[in-house]
Each structure stands twice: as structure tokens, then as C-alpha cells.
Amino acid sequence: GAGVSQSPRYKVAKRGQDVALRCDPISGHVSLFWYQQALGQGPEFLTYFQNEAQLDKSGLPSDRFFAERPEGSVSTLKIQRTQQEDSAVYLCASSSRVGQSTGELFFGEGSRLTVL
């Protein structure tokens, strides 16, 4: 497809389980971002990749969160030992520009994670 694709769209996990969320950015986009959006809130920055390099991971809330983009295209956000406070929508966005300056990000529909 032409847009950013995320899977799964919905994920229910038991507390303590590991989850993996996938993002397929728009082909050729060098920049990829992960955001966390809690109910009723705006997206919160998690991490940023430029091609395969993770240039900023300052928004990852704990060492249970890990993201990778090994070949500079598809990215995976992994959450280990999930906790209830991890319940949120995880948004992926990509951009053809380097960095975050231009702000014109293309977002996927998100992966809604519910931790029971």
C-alpha cells in the first residue's frame, strides 16, 4: 500500500507477556518515529530512526521497551514483561526528510495494546 502500515491493529496481552508491534513505513522514507498515545492524550515521542540508525531513544519509558529497524525499512517496537500502564495506542510515522524539522509526518493507524 501507499501509506504507513502497522500490525497488529489490536493486541491484548496478559501482564508479564512480551509483545512485538510492527511498522511498515512508506517506501523510501528515511525517517521513522514511534509515538505512544494514551487515551485522551496527544502522541508522546518514543524513538526516532534515520535509516537503520536509532538516533534518539530518549522517550522510551523504560528498558522494557526496545525498537529496531535493522535494514532501514520495517521497524519493530518490542515491549518486554508488559504492565498495565503500557496500555495505549502505539503510533508509527515516517517521513522522507531527515530529522524532525519539517514536521510533515505520515502516520499509520496505530496498534492498540491492552494489557490485562
Next chain:
Amino acid sequence: AQSVAQPEDQVNVAEGNPLTVKCTYSVSGNPYLFWYVQYPNRGLQFLLKYITGDNLVKGSYGFEAEFNKSQTSFHLKKPSALVSDSALYFCAVRGGYSSASKIIFGSGTRLSIRP
């Protein structure tokens, strides 16, 4: 630290009337300002941005926004609202002196247009 505030959780407007969705910001350095819209079960969509130049910026779907440096505001406007404009709107800002500075989103304003 940079921040962005959307003081109204919800804005209600009659179709055909002008609409304004408010946004104020706080950054160091020159601000880069953005508006995004989120329709139900859809991803966020870019509407418009201010980087430099004219204070009035025009974007998609007839929306525009006015950058006001003295009031540190970037309100979203539309002269005549449509029912299809009903959605969640997010203001975002990137400030600082480094291209590595992050984009920060506001908490969102739900716009409801009644027929």
C-alpha cells in the same frame, strides 16, 4: 523545555460558521509549528505548518493558521465550518536550536460541527 497547550478539550460550532481551535506554545529558539487532524479509526494527518515567512499559513481542506509571536499562539481557523470537519485536532511544536529536537504534541481538541 518546550511545551504546547490546547486549552479547549472540545469546540462546538454550527455548520457554516467560522471556527477557531486554539494553541499556545513555549519553546527556546524559533518555533516550528504544526497542526494535525485525526478522524475516527484513522491515523493522524498533516494539515499545515509554520516554519518561517508569512504569519498566515494555509493548509489542507480550507484550514489556515496564524502564527502570533508576541502571544506565542498558533490558532487554527476556517472561515466556514463543514460537518465533515468534525474530528480531533492536534497542535504540535518543535523548538530548540538543534535539528534533533523532538516534535511535541498537544493533548488535542475535539471539534464538533452541528448541521
